[in-house]
Amino acid sequence: MSDILERLADVLAERRYAAADSSYVAALHHKGLNKILEKVGEEATETILAAKDAASGVDSDRQAVVAETADLWFHSLVMLSHLDIEHQAVLDELARRFGTSGLDEKAARTPSP
Numbered sequence: 311m312s313d314i315l316e317r318l319a320d321v322l323a324e325r326r327y328a329a330a331d332s333s334y335v336a337a338l339h340h341k342g343l344n345k346i347l348e349k350v351g352e353e354a355t356e357t358i359l360a361a362k363d364a365a366s367g368v369d370s371d372r373q374a375v376v377a378e379t380a381d382l383w384f385h386s387l388v389m390l391s392h393l394d395i396e397h398q399a400v401l402d403e404l405a406r407r408f409g410t411s412g413l414d415e416k417a418a419r420t421p422s423p
């Protein structure tokens with residue numbers, strides 16, 4: 311199942327210009343970027359709330375964090391697809407950053423004027 315991102319991205323690409331009533335993803339694209347961004351924001355908020363609950367240590371709450379994060383990742387993939395940005399670009403960016411300490415990266419930034 312490690313290739314699930316690729317398989318999902320292929321399905322999302324098929325839905326990009328499909329008829330609005332043919333699927334949930336196609337309907338989101340027809341509603342437009344603002345609706346997709348609204349869903350990303352909603353799922354981000356739900357993920358945060360689930361994570362706060364999970365901090366109490368209840369197992370069912372930990373599963374809710376997994377479910378909400380999946381919703382967030384899914385809607386983020388729809389956003390990328392709507393903007394014609396390959397999800398691979400995000401994976402490449404993570405790979406580029408791999409091994410670079412966040413502290414070192416921050417220290418190397420050019421100071422803003």
Ligand SMILES: N=c1c2ncn([C@@H]3O[C@H](COP(=O)(O)OP(=O)(O)OP(=O)(O)O)[C@@H](O)[C@H]3O)c2ncn1[C@@H]1O[C@H](COP(=O)(O)O)[C@@H](O)[C@H]1O
Pocket residue numbers: 318321325332333334335336380381384
């Ligand atoms: N991974 C997902 C996925 N995750 C979440 N969702 C849907 O995302 C929606 C958002 O959840 P909400 O709780 O906000 O639901 P809602 O209140 O009905 O949403 P809105 O009315 O506010 O839009 C739900 O309808 C979920 O079913 C998903 N829908 C589709 N996929 C994948 O996308 C593929 C294509 O889906 P279709 O376009 O529907 O064929 C599927 O085969 C799946 O692999």
